[in-house]
Amino acid sequence: MTGQLVGEAITVVYGRNVAVDSVSMEVTCGQIVGLIGPNGAGKTSFIDAVTGFTPMTTGRVVLNDADVTSLAAHRRAALGLRRTFQQLRLFNDLTVRENLVVAAENDTRFGLLRDLVRPRKSAVATDRALELTGLSDVGDELPRDLPAGTRRIVGVARALVARPTVLLLDEPAAGLDTQESTALGSTLTDVAESGVGLLLIEHDTELVFRICSHVIALDFGAVIASGSSEEVRRSDALISAYLGVPDASEPDVSGPDAGGTVTKSPTGGEG
Numbered sequence: 712m713t714g715q716l717v718g719e720a721i722t723v724v725y726g727r728n729v730a731v732d733s734v735s736m737e738v739t740c741g742q743i744v745g746l747i748g749p750n751g752a753g754k755t756s757f758i759d760a761v762t763g764f765t766p767m768t769t770g771r772v773v774l775n776d777a778d779v780t781s782l783a784a785h786r787r788a789a790l791g792l793r794r795t796f797q798q799l800r801l802f803n804d805l806t807v808r809e810n811l812v813v814a815a816e817n818d819t820r821f822g823l824l825r826d827l828v829r830p831r832k833s834a835v836a837t838d839r840a841l842e843l844t845g846l847s848d849v850g851d852e853l854p855r856d857l858p859a860g861t862r863r864i865v866g867v868a869r870a871l872v873a874r875p876t877v878l879l880l881d882e883p884a885a886g887l888d889t890q891e892s893t894a895l896g897s898t899l900t901d902v903a904e905s906g907v908g909l910l911l912i913e914h915d916t917e918l919v920f921r922i923c924s925h926v927i928a929l930d931f932g933a934v935i936a937s938g939s940s941e942e943v944r945r946s947d948a949l950i951s952a953y954l955g956v957p958d959a960s961e962p963d964v965s966g967p968d969a970g971g972t973v974t975k976s977p978t979g980g981e982g
């Protein structure tokens with residue numbers, strides 16, 4: 712099958728700390744898969760391992776039927792496996808469009824040469840990413856003049872310039888209010904519908920449950936729940952992990968809102 716990322720039994724160990732414990736998942740093009748879990752659950756470490764930013768102790772990564780496990784991060788990226796980082800790091804003295812052009816030109820070390828030969832390539836990719844994310848009207852603005860939610864969408868657009876097959880998003884909604892998070896959610900849905908596979912790491916579980924077709928929950932590096940949004944939302948193990956109690960089957964643990972959202976635990980910000 713093409714257009715698919717498969718991570719099989721991925722384990723990441725830092726010293727004696729098992730940050731990711733034999734986690735498997737698949738992301739197909741056009742699909743949004745959610746990855747949730749409390750602080751320190753291993754979500755970023757999983758992305759780091761899949762994209763080649765940190766070594767794995769065990770596991771296999773397959774992209775579009777090709778085993779990329781032994782490839783360096785930049786080679787996986789060149790094959791269409793892209794990520795964003797928890798810290799946003801936009802160039803605030805460049806316009807939105809220039810931020811995207813810089814991303815396109817840094818794509819390979821031959822980017823500059825390529826642009827001399829085919830000068831329109833970056834411009835076309837940039838325009839397409841701006842359009843897909845609804846940012847065409849703010850292309851000439853500076854990121855610092857935009858609301859936090861729009862800046863976060865610029866971060867997504869920047870990753871889309873390279874036209875990834877699968878994009879792994881590390882807390883794109885960090886620091887956003889409800890309205891901004893809703894806008895980001897519809898942008899991500901549009902991006903997925905354009906054919907990109909998305910893995911969404913988020914503490915905003917309401918956003919995850921709303922837009923993801925499949926959700927995986929981690930705690931202490933291991934999968935504690937996996938299934939549809941409804942299944943995972945109601946999982947005792949998830950409620951337990953977020954509330955920090957050992958036994959979620961106790962009647963008063965889930966409370967009157969057991970079918971609702973688990974506790975939001977925001978971290979980071981855009982730095």
Ligand SMILES: Nc1ncnc2c1ncn2[C@@H]1O[C@H](COP(=O)(O)OP(=O)(O)OP(=O)(O)O)[C@@H](O)[C@H]1O
Pocket residue numbers: 725728730748749750751752753754755756757797978
């Ligand atoms: N580079 C590193 N070296 C050593 N330990 C690390 C490193 N990165 C992460 N860890 C540890 O691995 C575990 C998982 O961390 P990770 O950052 O993957 O969690 P997370 O789910 O992304 O958390 P958060 O929601 O806070 O971003 C934690 O115990 C963390 O302290």
Ligand SMILES: [Mg+2]
Pocket residue numbers: 754755756797881
């Ligand atoms: Mg993280």
